[in-house]
Amino acid sequence: MPLELRSVGRRFGGLQAVADLSMTVAPSTIHGLIGPNGAGKSTVFNLITGVIPLTSGAVFFKGERISGLRPAEICRLGIARTFQATTLFREYTVLQNVLVAAHLLSAPGLGSALLWSSRYRERERRARERGLALLQTLHLAGLADQVAGTLPHRDQKALALAMVLATGAELVILDEPMAGLAAQEKAETTSVLQRLREQGLTVLLVEHDMKAVMGVCDTVTVLDHGLRIAEGTPREIQANPAVIEAYLGVEEPGA
Amino acid sequence: MEPSRGFGAPIAGLALLAAGVVALPQLTRDSYYLDVATTILMNLALTMSLRLQVSTGQLNMAHISFMGIGAYASALLVTRVGISFWAALPIAAVVAALLAFPIGGLALRVTGPYYFLITFAFSEVVRLFFNNFFVDLFGGPSGLVGIPKPSALPWFGRALTFTTKLELYTLMAALLLVTAAVLVRLEHSRFGLVASAIRQGDLLAETLGVNVFRYKLTAYVVGSLVAGVAGAHSHQVLHSSDFGLEPMVLLVVFTVIGGTGSVWGPVAGTVLMTIAGELLRELHHYESLVFGVVLILTMLWAPDGLVALPGKLARRRRAGVSLAP
Numbered sequence: 001m002p003l004e005l006r007s008v009g010r011r012f013g014g015l016q017a018v019a020d021l022s023m024t025v026a027p028s029t030i031h032g033l034i035g036p037n038g039a040g041k042s043t044v045f046n047l048i049t050g051v052i053p054l055t056s057g058a059v060f061f062k063g064e065r066i067s068g069l070r071p072a073e074i075c076r077l078g079i080a081r082t083f084q085a086t087t088l089f090r091e092y093t094v095l096q097n098v099l100v101a102a103h104l105l106s107a108p109g110l111g112s113a114l115l116w117s118s119r120y121r122e123r124e125r126r127a128r129e130r131g132l133a134l135l136q137t138l139h140l141a142g143l144a145d146q147v148a149g150t151l152p153h154r155d156q157k158a159l160a161l162a163m164v165l166a167t168g169a170e171l172v173i174l175d176e177p178m179a180g181l182a183a184q185e186k187a188e189t190t191s192v193l194q195r196l197r198e199q200g201l202t203v204l205l206v207e208h209d210m211k212a213v214m215g216v217c218d219t220v221t222v223l224d225h226g227l228r229i230a231e232g233t234p235r236e237i238q239a240n241p242a243v244i245e246a247y248l249g250v251e252e253p254g255a
Numbered sequence: 256m257e258p259s260r261g262f263g264a265p266i267a268g269l270a271l272l273a274a275g276v277v278a279l280p281q282l283t284r285d286s287y288y289l290d291v292a293t294t295i296l297m298n299l300a301l302t303m304s305l306r307l308q309v310s311t312g313q314l315n316m317a318h319i320s321f322m323g324i325g326a327y328a329s330a331l332l333v334t335r336v337g338i339s340f341w342a343a344l345p346i347a348a349v350v351a352a353l354l355a356f357p358i359g360g361l362a363l364r365v366t367g368p369y370y371f372l373i374t375f376a377f378s379e380v381v382r383l384f385f386n387n388f389f390v391d392l393f394g395g396p397s398g399l400v401g402i403p404k405p406s407a408l409p410w411f412g413r414a415l416t417f418t419t420k421l422e423l424y425t426l427m428a429a430l431l432l433v434t435a436a437v438l439v440r441l442e443h444s445r446f447g448l449v450a451s452a453i454r455q456g457d458l459l460a461e462t463l464g465v466n467v468f469r470y471k472l473t474a475y476v477v478g479s480l481v482a483g484v485a486g487a488h489s490h491q492v493l494h495s496s497d498f499g500l501e502p503m504v505l506l507v508v509f510t511v512i513g514g515t516g517s518v519w520g521p522v523a524g525t526v527l528m529t530i531a532g533e534l535l536r537e538l539h540h541y542e543s544l545v546f547g548v549v550l551i552l553t554m555l556w557a558p559d560g561l562v563a564l565p566g567k568l569a570r571r572r573r574a575g576v577s578l579a580p
Contacts, residue, residue, distance in 0.1 A: 075461075083459070085455055088456075089459070092451075096448060110441075113445060114437060138558045146274055163463060
């Protein structure tokens, strides 16, 4: 099991944002996490990636306990994420953003950077090539020298995904990858996610677009008020009366 | 082109700096101008290294203290231990860097205003320490006087002396050019890339696997090493107030007016403002008033500093052209 949550809980003062949540994400699958606003989805992502500490339970990745580690250490073990409000290094170009993200794979030491050795230059050149190749696969190669803060929304989303992939992560956690995208762009994102699964990556995502979630996910977990109310294949979830009552039937009729 | 890494290619900038440093003594040998120029070079080392720390998003108000540590360490090594200036210089710089580990390690656990206050408090502790403790060692409020000039160095059969203003200027110039080369190299390396990324989004950097704390601490220690060199380089008189709030604020003013987004920002800010300060000498302590006004105007109309202005104006002109029918 790449990712396993065991009775994970998080309390903010009097509010139990996530309660006793246990779930496993199987390798090389696309796993959706859905639920109405305020169900605790983003909190779960923050707990997994160490952005906020959990108040009970534990998180395991490939058999290793990761709860309690700092975000950078968790990323080093192979988990990378995007944020809901797409965050980028806005002053940097698209390629520079990817190079920062790729630093785990090719971080040169301070000494070799100062000496400007041929090995250092070779490594820098390879890092650029890898970055450009990655941008190519996400149709961003033409924008490599554009400043990230000036990109249109869909390209910023794609860049955030490229950065996550550049870390070399095995588990990719995406907070609303489709939000604000047009139908055509959603379809492109869906095919990118499917390609990642084929390459053996595991994807965990929060998404409000039910059509997209049901179309792309292998497994879906439903949260409501911090509690897991259902888990199963998209077909099972769509037929689950608890889900329909808590979420689909009320919040988004006809979805 | 790397828009956010500052203007100009690194080699061209360094060549320009070196040309200016070499040209000055050809233009004038006047001891007043050489004094001002030497001060500018020393301040350049301080502001360029301060900017390295600022590039990770942290304003270290104790930067001047590490200059003080380097200065007192070097002076005491020469006068009390009796070793040569040339041995004392690197030792003093390393002392400053070693002290930067625990101090930076402590202060960098917090960010923003808390960091500002902790480093400011530390700088006052250092200043008061030099002022009030071990008076027979540090000289107390009257300072440390009679520190000898650097001893002569053998150079291809003849002796290089460091007694005249020109020779002391040359020494500082050599130290600065090496420092600048290192800092510019660092800025244009992956280290500089990641450091400025941390300023733009430290949580994003952290979740992408960047050990943010280690980057900040590295910048802190390297910056303090440079400050130690600037302090140790050669003073004949030391006074604790040279390492207090007022000179620290000046360093911040120089750096911010020049612009912290580029490695060349502090160079522009320091050169222009030191010259302005000399021209305003007549005003005595009202000089700070003028600096304050310049700082406010810069913050209002050029918050990215002077070096960001040409690019901004060019973009505005281009935008103007494209708007025309």
